[in-house]
Amino acid sequence: MKNFNPANNIQDLQYFGEFGGVNPSISDSSTYTFLSAKTMFDTFEGNMEGCYLYSRHSSPSNLYLDKALAAMEGTETANVSASGMGAITPTLLQLCGTGDHIVSSRTIYGGTYALLKNFTPRLGIKTTFVDITKLDVVEAAIIPETKVLYCETVSNPLLEVADIEGLAKIAKKHNLTLVVDNTFSPLSVSPARLGADIVIHSLTKYINGSSDTVGGVTCASQEFIDNLKNVNSGASMLLGPTMDSLRSASVMKNLRTLHIRMKQHSHNTMYLAQRFEKDGLKTVYPGLESHPSHKIYKTMINPEYGFGGMMTLDVGTLAKANELMELMQAKNLGYLAVSLGFYKTLFSAPGTSTSSEIPMDEQIEMGLTDGLIRFSIGLDNDIERTYQMMKACMMELEILKSESILMV
Ligand code: PLP
Numbered sequence: 001m002k003n004f005n006p007a008n009n010i011q012d013l014q015y016f017g018e019f020g021g022v023n024p025s026i027s028d029s030s031t032y033t034f035l036s037a038k039t040m041f042d043t044f045e046g047n048m049e050g051c052y053l054y055s056r057h058s059s060p061s062n063l064y065l066d067k068a069l070a071a072m073e074g075t076e077t078a079n080v081s082a083s084g085m086g087a088i089t090p091t092l093l094q095l096c097g098t099g100d101h102i103v104s105s106r107t108i109y110g111g112t113y114a115l116l117k118n119f120t121p122r123l124g125i126k127t128t129f130v131d132i133t134k135l136d137v138v139e140a141a142i143i144p145e146t147k148v149l150y151c152e153t154v155s156n157p158l159l160e161v162a163d164i165e166g167l168a169k170i171a172k173k174h175n176l177t178l179v180v181d182n183t184f185s186p187l188s189v190s191p192a193r194l195g196a197d198i199v200i201h202s203l204t205k206y207i208n209g210s211s212d213t214v215g216g217v218t219c220a221s222q223e224f225i226d227n228l229k230n231v232n233s234g235a236s237m238l239l240g241p242t243m244d245s246l247r248s249a250s251v252m253k254n255l256r257t258l259h260i261r262m263k264q265h266s267h268n269t270m271y272l273a274q275r276f277e278k279d280g281l282k283t284v285y286p287g288l289e290s291h292p293s294h295k296i297y298k299t300m301i302n303p304e305y306g307f308g309g310m311m312t313l314d315v316g317t318l319a320k321a322n323e324l325m326e327l328m329q330a331k332n333l334g335y336l337a338v339s340l341g342f343y344k345t346l347f348s349a350p351g352t353s354t355s356s357e358i359p360m361d362e363q364i365e366m367g368l369t370d371g372l373i374r375f376s377i378g379l380d381n382d383i384e385r386t387y388q389m390m391k392a393c394m395m396e397l398e399i400l401k402s403e404s405i406l407m408v
Contacts, residue, residue, distance in 0.1 A: 006187050006302065007259035009071040015064055026249045027052075027060040044231060057229055057237055061245035065252045066217070066225075069207075072255075073182070073199045073219040074192045079228055079236055080217045080248055084183060084202025085111055086241025087216030091198060092116075092148065094228050094235040095177050098124030101145040105132035105162060107155040107366050108181070109202075110350075114357035116150075131366075133293060135166045142174050149176045153191055153300075154184040157350035157374040158367060159284050159310060161293035164300065168195025184340070187262045188305040198224065205376075206309070206341035208251045209261055215243055215251055259305065261379060265341075266306025268386070269377040273311045275387050279400055282314035309377050310340060315399045316371040321349045325373060327393045333386065340376030345386075350374050 018025040032052040034040040043051045052058060062080050070078040081087040092115075096102060104116055106129035116127040128141040132151045149171045151162040164180060171178035172195075180191040183202045191199045201207055203215030218228065218236075228236040236242075243251075266287070273285035283290075286297045287307030301307065315321050325336045325347050334345030338354050348354060351368055358368065380386045394400040 004074060004190060004193055004302070006072040006074070006190055007305075009074070010068050010255060010258075013068055013071055023253065024061065024064050024249070027055075027245050029059075030055045046226065046230070055245065056240055056242045057231065059245045059248075061248045061252075062243055065243075065248040065255070068252060068255055069201070069217045070219050072187070074190055075199060075219040076222045077225045078217050078219040079225045080203070080215065080243045080251075081236065081241045082216070082243050083214040083241065084109075084181075084200070084204055084216040085115070086243075087200050087202075087218045088112055088181065089115060090228055090235035090239050090241060091179060091200060091218045091220075092120065092125075092150070093123070093239070094224070095179070096120070096125045096147050099145055100125050100147045101143055102127040102148045102150055103138060103141045103146055103176075104129055104149075105151040105155060105160070106130060106362070107132070107158045107160050107368075108150070108152050109156040109183075110355040110357040112150075112181070113355075117357075132162045132167070133160055135163065135170060138167065139170050139174075142170070142176070146174065146176055149178045150181075151179075152181040152184065153189045154286060154297075154308060154310065156184065157312065157355055157372070159184075159286055159291070159312060161286055161291075161297045161300070163293075163296055164189070164191050164194035164196055171195075171197070184310055185301075185308050187259055188266070188301045188308050190302060192219065194300060197221075203251050204341075205339065206262065206265070207258060208254050209258065209341050209343070210254055211339060211342045213247050213251065215247060216241075261343075262305045262309070264379045265309030265377060268380055268383045269309045269311050269375075270307060271383045272375075272377060272387055272390070275391075276313055279391070281394075281400070283311060284314075285311040311375050311377065313373050313375065314369055314371045315373060315394075318349060318352065318370040320397060320399055321371050321373050323397050324393060324399060325349070327397060328390065331389055331393060333389055333393070334375075334378060342376065343379045345378040345380070346376040347373050 015024040042048045043053045066078040130141045177197045179198045180196040181200045199219040228234045270287045277283040329336045337346045338348045
């Protein structure tokens, strides 16, 4: 764990463009020529390092980004994809077939939940959803058919923290693959260093950071990525969620400022979380001592990047949450929008948006309350000003009555 600095690992890579450009040239081709037919055959067989076949398989631009993201996560290699779901789906389908079983955290991104709950059962893959913070419950859910343990480092939307080292021990003991979605905590947490076998990101969020594209990545061993890309049996190759070269080149450029952005996101979010908690609002942020997993998260993070940019506030009812979000948008404090990792603060009520795939009774059971607002705090330069403006909105709507008296 010591001496691992994900941002330094990215910075230490050096690429030049074809004509000495400071950015690598973009490979704007879907297919590639061969001087000899034999080389083409060998490339199909996967025996030719440095030769490109067809861009659904790989392209130079995608390989640059693969390399940078693998360096960031400390895995042997990586495979970028057209979206986060385009990374999650092939990864799980590569690991599981008919009759296999997955143990998954129950608080995960709604799309992943829907995939595991509604879609993969059609292929004979069953999932048991558990409270990932209870290692005994996780272990008890494992059956002989279990192949995968799946979680998010910091879960969407409840910000539960997975004890990755603890889960890795269980995975090892039962010969399972531990797959961790690290979308909420890039740089802050390095799951592979804590024992995860495969690390996934939706690049759509912090890593790209400009809310102008969707993208994903699977970071793993060379063997696993080779399997994913195998022309005969690879789920990525055959399902086809390929990232376009132009996009991977632009994500790569944004990745270079990720460390600066993460520090500012974390700083701003800690600032607001501390103050709103003090004001009496029900505030969830892994950086707060009141967070049930604060202590363990503190041991997991690369401290200079902080506790991340996501927090939730519970303002009591959905009606109040909606009013507040509309007012904050009107005051230009951010956007009422799903997603995260933008320069501007984004907020949404997960029960009716990103987690709406989760049935109401299950939402209640997992603590996903009606009045919950999920915030992705932006890169605001003057966070005290933001705090005062947000507080004024809450007072106008009587969510906060005065400096310290809470109405909800
Ligand atoms: N994982 C997490 C934690 C997410 O929040 C999301 C999207 O919101 C995804 C995966 C899916 O990513 P994408 O929208 O890029 O397919």
